Amino acid sequence: MGWAEMVVGIVLVVTIGQIVRAKMGIRRDGQSGDYVAHDPAASAEARRLQEEVRTLKDRIAVLERVITDNHSSVSLDREIEKLRDDRN
Incomplete structure (x- = not known):
């Protein structure tokens, strides 16, 4: 050859x-x-999971903001107590 x-x-x-x-x-x-x-099914699943992760990150950011913001947590406590008093 x-x-x-x-x-x-x-x-x-x-x-x-x-x-x-x-x-x-x-x-x-x-x-x-x-x-x-x-695999179109795998890429659709990946997009769904990415959207779910994005949603969870947004929820975590809101929770962090609520926990770390002292002023709003104090006012949140007042509002919860006010609702409890109104219910009784």
Whole structure:
């Protein structure tokens, strides 16, 4: 086998590999460069989880603000006591 036949063989193997990957839906990840299977259900789940994490972070921020803000916590205590007194 000569060098020209070897070059043609390598090109042929690489081309067939790329065609097989394309048919199977395997793509290269833009960030890490790894090959990953394209799964619409997994990407929808990832978007749902990202939205849930964003919502939880917003809730934590509100809780931190309520706990650390002394003035509003004192007024919050007054309002709770006022509601308790009105109920009795």
